[in-house]
Structure formats: structure tokens, C-alpha cells
Amino acid sequence: xxxxxxxxxxxxxxxxxxxxxxVRPELTSEExxxxxNEWREELIKxxxxxxxxxxxxxxxxxxxxxxxRLLGIGIVSKISxxxxxxxxxxxxxxxxxxxxxxxxxxxxxx
Numbered sequence: 001x002x003x004x005x006x007x008x009x010x011x012x013x014x015x016x017x018x019x020x021x022x023v024r025p026e027l028t029s030e031e032x033x034x035x036x037n038e039w040r041e042e043l044i045k046x047x048x049x050x051x052x053x054x055x056x057x058x059x060x061x062x063x064x065x066x067x068x069r070l071l072g073i074g075i076v077s078k079i080s081x082x083x084x085x086x087x088x089x090x091x092x093x094x095x096x097x098x099x100x101x102x103x104x105x106x107x108x109x110x
Contacts, residue, residue: 027035068074090096
């Protein structure tokens with residue numbers, strides 16, 4: 001990953017997505033440098049916002065885990081519920097119902 005100061009960075013504003021705000025060759029070196037500084041500042045701000053959101057998300061995930069534990073909803077109970085739902089769906093499926101009917105019919109013939 002290239003550093004923010006790399007001259008090979010894309011010359012497009014990420015704020016508006018407008019290609020017209022790109023650093024153009026006709027800009028002076030001072031204007032280009034000012035634009036790059038603006039982008040660096042925006043990058044720093046955006047990275048800080050991302051880190052804040054990650055912290056908030058981690059906090060919320062911990063709260064969900066705590067609430068599930070308090071309610072007795074753990075991994076085992078979740079897996080058990082999922083397995084039971086799968087068995088229920090399977091037993092209600094048309095294929096299984098036809099197989100049961102065929103087995104009953106075969107049992108009655110014997």
C-alpha cells in the first residue's frame with residue numbers, strides 16, 4: 001500500500017467523486033500541493049471516523065453478546081435451534097412425505 005505522500009496516488013477527490021476536481025496538469029505546483037494537503041487532511045479525518053465507527057461497532061457487538069448470555073441464548077442453543085428448524089423443514093418436505101407414504105404402503109402389503 002502506497003503512502004499518502006506518494007506521487008503516484010490517484011488524482012481524484014474522494015469527497016464528491018467528481019473527476020473535475022482532479023489535480024490537473026495545468027495547475028501550478030503550489031495549487032497541486034494545496035490540493036494534496038487538502039486530501040491528506042480529509043484522509044486523516046476519514047480514517048479517524050472509521051476508527052471511531054469500529055470502536056462503536058465493537059462495543060455494540062459486546063453488548064449483544066452480553067444480552068444473549070443474560071437471556072440464555074448461547075452458541076449451543078442457537079445451533080440447537082437451527083438444527084431443530086432444519087429437521088422440521090426436512091420432515092415437512094415433499095420428498096420425505098412421499099418416502100413415508102411409500103414406506104407405509106410397502107409395509108401394509110407385507
